């Protein structure tokens with residue numbers, strides 16, 4: 420790897436040119452369905468597991484839900500105009516399964532109004548010259564499927580139900596959408612939904628969190644179902660839709676980088692690798708290498724399900740591109756040689772904000788899990804590239820919240836220098852990974868276009884490059900970062 424220039428230094432012309440060839444879609448923004456759409460009981464949509472979870476007392480820190488959110492269901496034209504005004508070239512958004520098949524199942528009726536909504540949205544994006552990047556599953560399972568058979572815990576039922584939903588969307592949008600993502604952050608669906616209990620449906624062995632759930636087995640069963648559904652969906656896409664329409668498909672995995680808590684301790688060094696394997700390779704190893712990582716098999720034994728020959732044949736090689744969500748880094752402190760607790764999902768270790776000497780990994784933000792560390796982004800891009808034989812990478816999310824941002828009033832809230840600095844340093848780190856290390860990033864999407872419903876953190880945590888005035892009728896106002904990110908991308912793009 421070439422030596423890294425100081426952060427904030429301007430890229431050389433040559434570097435900018437190299438990056439320009441590779442990063443095709445700069446300055447894109449995105450937002451997820453339950454987080455922005457609202458209209459949760461309109462036009463035939465039925466509840467998702469997140470609607471139910473949000474209405475369970477104590478689950479959302481500010482007691483809010485996604486009933487209105489950013490009201491994007493009613494404001495698609497306004498959102499597209501906003502994207503256009505900011506110069507966005509692509510927009511990643513997620514489809515709400517409960518709008519398409521409200522009861523969820525393979526024999527349940529399709530809600531044509533829901534399908535038409537997304538067809539029009541995609542047509543309007545294309546008309547505006549904005550490339551749609553579509554995620555099929557961003558955590559909002561039709562609630563009926565959770566009640567009926569346990570949702571993702573039930574592989575036999577979940578996989579065919581998901582396939583049918585995916586088929587409806589490929590039929591409706593296959594000719595228009597160039598990039599598909601099957602699942603967003605399956606680690607969070609599985610780990611936060613079935614072990615930590617902070618995401619819907621909130622099951623956990625921790626009885627202070629939920630009276631039901633078994634964290635020793637459920638996250639691994641959930642992850643397994645998601646992988647099997649991903650593999651089967653990609654097979655169907657490649658056999659039935661790709662030959663007609665073209666298009667690429669992948670899965671989006673979240674992963675933060677890790678540094679050893681004590682750089683002189685081999686246990687902590689080994690734990691860094693385990694942390695990345697439990698977070699990323701849990702899903703990426705089956706997809707690129709055809710099996711779960713050794714570290715997971717060693718720790719989990721037969722609690723980790725096994726693949727049938729057909730399942731792994733579908734899964735191995737199923738990514739046309741690697742969808743990468745990345746936000747931050749941690750210091751990793753090993754718990755070994757003590758055995759891992761039976762409910763552990765991270766690899767028998769702790770993720771900390773300070774190293775052994777008390778040095779922080781980055782500055783505090785509003786998110787309890789996020790401290791920015793741009794060099795970690797470059798390191799993780801390299802780690803993924805090395806481990807998975809230089810896949811094409813689409814960075815599907817990166818971004819930050821800001822400590823106390825929600826306490827600011829308009830117009831002060833628009834001056835989000837902290838977020839500008841995040842994007843400046845992270846985009847430079849990515850540009851260096853591409854130009855100097857040869858990592859194959861072909862696009863990057865900032866999270867997110869506008870402030871939105873941040874799951875169990877409600878509306879208090881804002882990630883948008885545009886401010887949303889929730890009290891004043893959901894009006895959107897670009898923050899400084901909305902224009903800055905365009906300029907930063909352009910700095911690295913040359914003129915394309």
Ligand code: NOJ
Nearest residue numbers: 451603604744816866873
């Ligand atoms: C990942 C998720 O995909 C998105 O929904 C969430 O808002 C961001 N990270 C920030 O936490």
